[in-house]
Amino acid sequence: xxxxxxxxxxxxxxxxxxxxxxxxxxxxxxxxxxxxxxxxxxxxxxxxxxxxxxxxxxxxxxxxxxxxxxxxxxxxxxxxxxxxxxxxxxxxxxxxxxxxxxxxxxxxxxxxxxxxxxxxxxxxxxxxxxxxxxxxxxxxxxxxxxxxxxxxxxxxxxxxxxxxxxxxxxxxxxxxxxxxxxxxxxxxxxxxxxxxxxxxxxxxxxxxxxxxxxxxxxxxxxxxxxxxxxxxxxxxxxxxxxxxxxxxxxxxxxxxxxx
Numbered sequence: 001x002x003x004x005x006x007x008x009x010x011x012x013x014x015x016x017x018x019x020x021x022x023x024x025x026x027x028x029x030x031x032x033x034x035x036x037x038x039x040x041x042x043x044x045x046x047x048x049x050x051x052x053x054x055x056x057x058x059x060x061x062x063x064x065x066x067x068x069x070x071x072x073x074x075x076x077x078x079x080x081x082x083x084x085x086x087x088x089x090x091x092x093x094x095x096x097x098x099x100x101x102x103x104x105x106x107x108x109x110x111x112x113x114x115x116x117x118x119x120x121x122x123x124x125x126x127x128x129x130x131x132x133x134x135x136x137x138x139x140x141x142x143x144x145x146x147x148x149x150x151x152x153x154x155x156x157x158x159x160x161x162x163x164x165x166x167x168x169x170x171x172x173x174x175x176x177x178x179x180x181x182x183x184x185x186x187x188x189x190x191x192x193x194x195x196x197x198x199x200x201x202x203x204x205x206x207x208x209x210x211x212x213x214x215x216x217x218x219x220x221x222x223x224x225x226x227x228x229x230x231x232x233x234x235x236x237x238x239x240x241x242x243x244x245x246x247x248x249x250x251x252x253x254x255x256x257x258x259x
Contacts, residue, residue: 011035013121015125018087019113019116020084022085023080023083024046024081024083026080029075036070037069037087038068039073040065042110043061043063044062044082044110045082047218048081049075049078050067050074051076052072052100056150056152057100057102058078060253060254068097092137095137096137102148104145112132148210149207150211158189169208172231175201210242218254238250
């Protein structure tokens with residue numbers, strides 16, 4: 001790596017994309033903030049959880065989160081984390097999407113990001129850095145969506161309910177118990193979930209369980225132990241649910257993306 005500047009100073013570099021590398025310990029937190037540039041948050045190794053105004057995203061290794069310019073985000077490191085970040089100028093970011101989305105990082109995109117990190121922040125134009133940037137934009141555009149997105153409500157009662165479930169993903173919460181917690185009826189919560197999150201209650205809980213499962217898989221926990229913690233009757237029942245969601249079994253999820 002030729003040089004390493006602060007993320008703040010990189011916002012001012014007169015280049016369409018600039019790259020940054022960071023390392024964090026499990027439990028580290030990056031306070032809520034925004035950038036004038038768009039950002040691609042790439043987890044090389046480890047798992048991070050990123051809160052945006054409307055969702056909670058779980059980003060494991062070989063995946064990345066696209067964050068458009070000026071979108072507030074709040075990051076938590078769920079394990080030791082190697083992060084690579086691309087800051088994309090606002091004028092170039094519009095073509096890559098105005099909403100947050102999580103993507104799989106292909107082997108080519110990974111090497112392009114590493115290649116840009118080997119260039120000076122103010123790489124010569126024309127030159128190698130400019131060509132890397134053009135390819136990076138193409139790879140982000142064609143990347144497949146891969147994420148565990150947990151839609152986050154705006155209703156304060158439902159926020160409290162959702163936070164309770166997030167804090168105890170291994171506990172079976174009935175809708176009646178959660179309704180009593182916030183002084184609402186079960187019928188009200190059943191109605192609020194799809195209106196506020198786009199998901200029915202059980203679907204939303206499954207997203208929380210998938211996020212928890214990914215964090216535990218990253219730490220090397222056995223599938224049987226994860227299934228038991230999340231309340232599944234057997235490892236095979238958990239594996240079937242996981243495969244329906246991601247198209248691969250839990251023990252294949254962290255296979256390196258090579259497309």
